[in-house]
Amino acid sequence: MSWISKTFTSSIGRKIIMSLSGLFLCTFLVVHLIGNLQLFKHDGGAAFNTYSHFMGTNPIIRTIEWGLVLGFGFHIYEALMLTRRNKAARGSQGYVSNHSEQNSEWTSRNMGILGTIILIFLIVHLYNFFWRARFAGDIPKMGGADPLTRDYDNLYMAVVDSFHIWWYVLLYVAAQISLGYHLWHGFRSGFQTLGLNHRKYTPAIKYIGYAFAVLVSAGFASMPLYFFLFTNAQGELAANASAVLQSVAAAF
Amino acid sequence: MAGSNPNAKPMNLTLKVWRQPNRQAQGKIVDYQVKDISPDMSFLEMLDVLNEDLLRGGQDPVAFDHDCREGICGSCDLFINGRSHGPEKGTTTCQLHMRKFSDGDTITIEPWRASSFPVNKDLSVDRSAFDRIIQAGGYVSVNTGGAPDGNEIPIPKEISDRAFEAATCIGCGACVAACKNASAMLFVSAKVSQLALLPQGQVERKTRVENMVAQMDKEGFGACTNIGSCAAECPVGISLENIAILNREFLAAKASSNNLA
Numbered sequence: 001m002s003w004i005s006k007t008f009t010s011s012i013g014r015k016i017i018m019s020l021s022g023l024f025l026c027t028f029l030v031v032h033l034i035g036n037l038q039l040f041k042h043d044g045g046a047a048f049n050t051y052s053h054f055m056g057t058n059p060i061i062r063t064i065e066w067g068l069v070l071g072f073g074f075h076i077y078e079a080l081m082l083t084r085r086n087k088a089a090r091g092s093q094g095y096v097s098n099h100s101e102q103n104s105e106w107t108s109r110n111m112g113i114l115g116t117i118i119l120i121f122l123i124v125h126l127y128n129f130f131w132r133a134r135f136a137g138d139i140p141k142m143g144g145a146d147p148l149t150r151d152y153d154n155l156y157m158a159v160v161d162s163f164h165i166w167w168y169v170l171l172y173v174a175a176q177i178s179l180g181y182h183l184w185h186g187f188r189s190g191f192q193t194l195g196l197n198h199r200k201y202t203p204a205i206k207y208i209g210y211a212f213a214v215l216v217s218a219g220f221a222s223m224p225l226y227f228f229l230f231t232n233a234q235g236e237l238a239a240n241a242s243a244v245l246q247s248v249a250a251a252f
Numbered sequence: 253m254a255g256s257n258p259n260a261k262p263m264n265l266t267l268k269v270w271r272q273p274n275r276q277a278q279g280k281i282v283d284y285q286v287k288d289i290s291p292d293m294s295f296l297e298m299l300d301v302l303n304e305d306l307l308r309g310g311q312d313p314v315a316f317d318h319d320c321r322e323g324i325c326g327s328c329d330l331f332i333n334g335r336s337h338g339p340e341k342g343t344t345t346c347q348l349h350m351r352k353f354s355d356g357d358t359i360t361i362e363p364w365r366a367s368s369f370p371v372n373k374d375l376s377v378d379r380s381a382f383d384r385i386i387q388a389g390g391y392v393s394v395n396t397g398g399a400p401d402g403n404e405i406p407i408p409k410e411i412s413d414r415a416f417e418a419a420t421c422i423g424c425g426a427c428v429a430a431c432k433n434a435s436a437m438l439f440v441s442a443k444v445s446q447l448a449l450l451p452q453g454q455v456e457r458k459t460r461v462e463n464m465v466a467q468m469d470k471e472g473f474g475a476c477t478n479i480g481s482c483a484a485e486c487p488v489g490i491s492l493e494n495i496a497i498l499n500r501e502f503l504a505a506k507a508s509s510n511n512l513a
Binding site: 195 | 281331368469
């Protein structure tokens with residue numbers, strides 16, 4: 001085991017774990033985003049709640065869920081280990097004058113800060129939906145006539161309720177902006193760390209990464225913004241939605 | 253001055269220089285004025301003028317590293333106005349000329365900063381950590397005997413060009429100085445990819461990358477986070493592609509070398 005532990009505790013080995021876990025989490029983001037798009041279906045949450053019930057009870061999904069826990073765990077743990085090593089390497093005496101903005105991007109230098117904002121969001125997010133649905137059991141049932149769905153948790157209403165709280169919407173949007181910047185650097189960085197750098201396809205990876213960062217963060221951010229601005233307390237399109245849309249459009 | 257531009261106006265500058273008597277002592281920034289600096293001077297010649305002024309005044313001159321002053325030895329190592337080797341792209345400190353500055357400018361001059369690069373005195377830095385990384389594997393073992401003929405081993409032009417590109421690394425340490433993580437990976441990757449590309453480097457290919465990365469970690473350098481400051485500040489333009497090659501070489505060596513320890 002010695003060569004294995006030496007490989008994955010070396011500076012490059014830790015980076016490789018960072019990269020693999022990060023790219024794995026990117027695939028999770030895609031699945032999560034596509035599933036959540038059902039919030040926009042305007043069916044009183046029927047599709048979203050059925051999907052949530054499936055994700056929460058299917059044995060295969062529940063098994064893969066542990067992979068997700070490990071993905072986050074490794075990514076956060078290695079981030080802490082690498083940050084500690086890198087801070088020690090930089091030393092206690094900093095530069096009096098350092099113009100790193102002239103040689104690199106802000107987002108590349110601040111992945112730790114961006115990641116910490118995302119982690120704070122993740123804790124709040126997991127508590128509010130995952131913990132309540134899985135462990136606290138205080139989410140009301142859907143009810144209604146359909147015997148198949150009436151005992152499903154009404155997570156849709158939990159989402160609608162949360163997305164009418166202004167500070168919650170603010171936290172979500174701030175976290176998605178951080179996620180966007182995190183992915184802006186992280187996507188292409190993951191490939192570079194795995195040694196996948198070549199003049200033929202590296203430019204494509206870079207621009208796919210930029211598009212991925214914008215689409216994923218904008219996609220997630222659109223959900224709290226939509227429910228906060230355009231829907232009533234039941235998640236139905238609010239009476240004044242078109243007036244709000246006009247004033248938002250006018251603001252730009 | 254021979255060859256100088258007669259129309260160039262001499263400059264007066266304020267220098268903020270890091271002064272530190274020895275390794276253990278606490279250093280600080282000290283302000284100096286230099287007068288009548290020719291724009292044709294190199295940055296190091298400007299510091300020579302400062303030191304002559306200091307010596308005439310009975311003060312301790314500023315220690316700084318330099319050797320060839322031709323941009324090829326990698327000895328000079330100044331962090332000027334917050335940048336490795338100063339504001340100009342693709343130059344060492346000795347090839348930075350005072351015409352890049354303006355009369356009345358304030359210039360901050362600091363040594364490379366990194367835990368693995370302790371300050372000897374003032375602006376002079378101990379970069380022997382780089383030597384120990386090279387000793388760990390940055391070489392090709394050669395059999396004794398007669399000198400081999402030139403071009404005895406055929407190497408495709410494309411490969412030799414890429415190896416030469418990596419071989420231009422002069423080991424100055426600007427990459428470490430500029431990196432937020434004080435990572436030496438651009439330096440190590442240049443050496444590893446240079447030798448991994450050439451047939452002479454194949455024999456020790458796997459042990460080389462394993463040993464050099466182990467020594468790099470032991471010296472306390474940080475881990476690359478692909479920021480790119482190193483390549484942007486490199487005076488000879490070593491690219492980030494080399495770090496990807498290093499990562500590949502390391503992973504391949506770990507997966508296939510016979511070293512179980």
